[in-house]
Amino acid sequence: DKGLxxxxxxxxxxxxRAVAGKSKVDDEVLDxxxxxxxxxxxxxxxxxxIIQRIEERVAQDKFMNTAELDRILRDEIxxxxxxxxxxxxxxxxxxxxxxxxxxLVVGVNGVGKTTTIGKLSAQFKAKGKSVVLxxxxxxxxxxxxxxxxxGERVGVPVVSHGMxxxxxxxxxxxxxxxxxxxxxxxxxxxxxxxxxxxxxxNELSKIKRVMQKFIPEAPHEIMxxxxxxxxxxxxxxxxxxxxxxxxxxxxxxxxxxxxKGGVVIGISDQFKIxxxxxxxxxxxxxxxxxxxxxxxxxxxx
Ligand code: GDP
Numbered sequence: 171d172k173g174l175x176x177x178x179x180x181x182x183x184x185x186x187r188a189v190a191g192k193s194k195v196d197d198e199v200l201d202x203x204x205x206x207x208x209x210x211x212x213x214x215x216x217x218x219x220i221i222q223r224i225e226e227r228v229a230q231d232k233f234m235n236t237a238e239l240d241r242i243l244r245d246e247i248x249x250x251x252x253x254x255x256x257x258x259x260x261x262x263x264x265x266x267x268x269x270x271x272x273x274l275v276v277g278v279n280g281v282g283k284t285t286t287i288g289k290l291s292a293q294f295k296a297k298g299k300s301v302v303l304x305x306x307x308x309x310x311x312x313x314x315x316x317x318x319x320x321g322e323r324v325g326v327p328v329v330s331h332g333m334x335x336x337x338x339x340x341x342x343x344x345x346x347x348x349x350x351x352x353x354x355x356x357x358x359x360x361x362x363x364x365x366x367x368x369x370x371x372n373e374l375s376k377i378k379r380v381m382q383k384f385i386p387e388a389p390h391e392i393m394x395x396x397x398x399x400x401x402x403x404x405x406x407x408x409x410x411x412x413x414x415x416x417x418x419x420x421x422x423x424x425x426x427x428x429x430k431g432g433v434v435i436g437i438s439d440q441f442k443i444x445x446x447x448x449x450x451x452x453x454x455x456x457x458x459x460x461x462x463x464x465x466x467x468x469x470x471x
Pocket of ligand 1: 283425456
């Protein structure tokens with residue numbers, strides 16, 4: 171699994187080094203483990219939780235060898251990761267009476283929203299699903315252009331009104347086009363401004379309100395995109411966005427270029443929102459459905 175290679179090497183090979191030459195888990199090993207987890211961006215709260223659980227096991231069994239530590243750590247991490255209830259939308263059989271399935275994508279600029287939408291569109295299309303994109307990130311010309319580029323590349327229509335237009339009008343037209351053309355999915359790219367929570371909240375509320383004129387249940391999914399290489403910033407963004415709107419799924423990008431895959435563990439534990447997709451590169455194929463077992467394996471291989 172090329173994408174997670176770096177995460178694996180940097181996160182848990184460190185644990186191997188920390189326990190090298192030791193036969194039992196002692197305070198020194200635990201201190202080092204704590205430091206490794208924190209520097210891997212697991213986050214303080216989740217790290218403390220993991221260390222406490224291991225201390226309890228050591229106290230209970232009076233002794234833990236370092237080989238056992240790996241196995242227990244693997245169990246503890248698996249328990250903290252969000253449940254693997256994240257069916258790939260590409261395989262999702264959308265009931266006729268709820269087409270199009272509307273996916274609203276949120277997140278701050280630069281995290282990989284547009285790229286993730288492009289990759290998703292390609293995957294959906296490859297599985298025979300029709301997609302309409304809405305360029306509702308109207309505050310940056312580059313964002314609209316980039317989405318259009320992805321649309322051309324992948325061969326899906328992009329609804330756009332250009333820069334500085336009303337994002338909710340774009341969302342309205344995109345959902346309308348989705349309904350009119352019988353599309354399977356409509357994906358709306360939004361602006362990721364976090365300047366003020368109230369603005370963000372109002373903007374997203376308005377976008378939701380207009381699409382509900384066509385489909386009362388829309389958006390069916392609100393996916394927050396986080397950059398996995400930004401550590402604590404990703405936690406802060408998750409905090410801000412979950413305060414401003416409900417978030418039903420996460421996409422964590424840029425896990426290819428980081429030693430900090432621990433973000434996935436910490437965010438799963440702190441926010442209890444399923445991680446649905448992970449980004450592992452810039453190319454169209456570099457988006458994977460998050461698989462908990464595979465992820466844990468990649469950390470310990
Ligand atoms: P947006 O502002 O949130 O829409 O972010 P973009 O989609 O424009 O992405 C910002 C940059 O991150 C671009 O250069 C992308 O190619 C890059 N990017 C997005 N996802 C990934 C990923 O999973 N891995 C890597 N290495 N780069 C990514």
